[in-house]
Amino acid sequence: MVAKVVIIGAGIAGLAAAKTLYTTQNSNEFFELCVVEGGNRIGGRIMTSEFNGDQIEMGATWIHGIEGNPIYKIAQENNSFQSDKPSECEEGELSDEEITITEDGHEVNSSLVESITTFFKKMIEFSEGEGDFQDGIKKIIKCLIIGVENHLKKVFAMLENMHRHYSSAGDLGTLDFNSASEYSNFPRDEITIDKGFSTVIESLASFLPDGLIQLGRKVTKIEWQSDDCDLKLENGDDTQPVKLHLRDGSVMFADHVIVTVSLGVLKQGIRDDAAMFSPPLPSFKTQAISRLGFGVVDKLFLQLRSPSTQDDVGLTFPFLQTIRPEIVSPKSPLMD
Ligand SMILES: Cc1cc2nc3c(=O)[nH]c(=O)nc-3n(C[C@H](O)[C@H](O)[C@H](O)COP(=O)(O)OP(=O)(O)OC[C@H]3O[C@@H](n4cnc5c(N)ncnc54)[C@H](O)[C@@H]3O)c2cc1C
Numbered sequence: 342m343v344a345k346v347v348i349i350g351a352g353i354a355g356l357a358a359a360k361t362l363y364t365t366q367n368s369n370e371f372f373e374l375c376v377v378e379g380g381n382r383i384g385g386r387i388m389t390s391e392f393n394g395d396q397i398e399m400g401a402t403w404i405h406g407i408e409g410n411p412i413y414k415i416a417q418e419n420n421s422f423q424s425d426k427p428s429e430c431e432e433g434e435l436s437d438e439e440i441t442i443t444e445d446g447h448e449v450n451s452s453l454v455e456s457i458t459t460f461f462k463k464m465i466e467f468s469e470g471e472g473d474f475q476d477g478i479k480k481i482i483k484c485l486i487i488g489v490e491n492h493l494k495k496v497f498a499m500l501e502n503m504h505r506h507y508s509s510a511g512d513l514g515t516l517d518f519n520s521a522s523e524y525s526n527f528p529r530d531e532i533t534i535d536k537g538f539s540t541v542i543e544s545l546a547s548f549l550p551d552g553l554i555q556l557g558r559k560v561t562k563i564e565w566q567s568d569d570c571d572l573k574l575e576n577g578d579d580t581q582p583v584k585l586h587l588r589d590g591s592v593m594f595a596d597h598v599i600v601t602v603s604l605g606v607l608k609q610g611i612r613d614d615a616a617m618f619s620p621p622l623p624s625f626k627t628q629a630i631s632r633l634g635f636g637v638v639d640k641l642f643l644q645l646r647s648p649s650t651q652d653d654v655g656l657t658f659p660f661l662q663t664i665r666p667e668i669v670s671p672k673s674p675l676m677d
Contacts, residue, residue: 343373345581347593349560350601351378352385356545357411358599364548375595376549377587379559383546386603389537392642396424399640401538406527412541413527416534419544424535441499454496461500469522511636562586563598564619604633 346362348355359376362368382388386400407413416422441449501513510516534540546554564584581594602610607630610617621627 343369344371344596345373345594346375346597346599347583347585347595348374348376348599348601349563349585350385351376351380351383351546351554351556352601352603353387353412353542353545354601355385355599356383356542356549358601359553360545360548363553374549374553375593376554377558377560377585377593378554378556379588381556383554383556384539384542387538387542389539393644396537397642398533398538402533403531404527404534405531407530407532408528410527413532415541415544416536419536419540421534421536421540422532449496457496458500461497461504465504465518468518470519471522505636506638509635509638511634515634557589559588560585560617561588562617562619563600604630604635 348359355376355378359374362372363374365371368374384400388399390397390399404410404413404416440451441454443449504513505511508516508521510521562585564586566582581596583595583598585593585595585598587593600607609615611622611627611630622630
């Protein structure tokens, strides 16, 4: 019997699942596949775009470690690392000489930023259960002795923002540091994709025949009935236990669904008023969905009139950290 499988979402997860199933040997003897995507394009949180003539990534940019990374493999097979077009970010190196500049253009004393940064890092390591405070505490005492205690929390706020960026946490106070420390990159370099992250999406989709992905097909409800359920679905032969309701009012039947919608959509979906799943998901799943949190990671693209006076600007990686100007007046001990 051929099982009908519907994959919800045409982001990288949905497309990877579709490609894997579709390219399985003799798959058409086992599955009839369909991907339903609520939006009007594939890729989800991956979208290569253009800004003033330059290629930019609206979503994912980095391959976090190339060794054994399936995304790297796909990009390599598609020659996606060769492009003449300028891209958002080359394999950037952090400059040895880091400078921290306030929003109104003042340079902050680097040794103080370094001391506070060391303390902050030690504190994070400690929270993740692998560091000790000694070295960090010494550095922070040095800061206190020279009288910058009023500014500590401001530099801390900057470092906290950076850590929230890496961890995507909305609030470090709610972050489970032990669990967060389980996250690890693939080994070796972290790189960007010269021809754009969307080439990985296009590659996955290229294995699928026309019409297999349906755009503009937002699923509003997933109804499932087990074998022992009295209620029969009105799908003619009663053999397909899943009924999908779509926003356009249509319904689809399936034997299996693979749900690849984002955590935010799941959070909304398990709310009583949304009732996306019928019957509701088991409590261990709804509890996990509720407990997992996330913050906002936004991108800001700036066009600068002149890149820099430095010759090696192409090799440096500008990193935007913010210290609000009102906290560091030119007379402040934070300033050089
Ligand atoms: C700004 C930003 C920067 C990032 N940077 C990186 C990076 O540098 N490196 C990295 O590895 N990762 C990065 N990520 C994370 C990465 O983009 C995601 O982890 C990945 O794209 C998620 O893929 P997915 O398929 O799981 O989900 P999604 O891409 O969210 O795909 C889910 C799809 O489901 C669809 N959908 C939702 N609800 C429904 C519904 N009811 N019915 C039908 N379809 C529905 C959505 O429209 C979407 O297309 C970044 C993310 C963002 C937002």
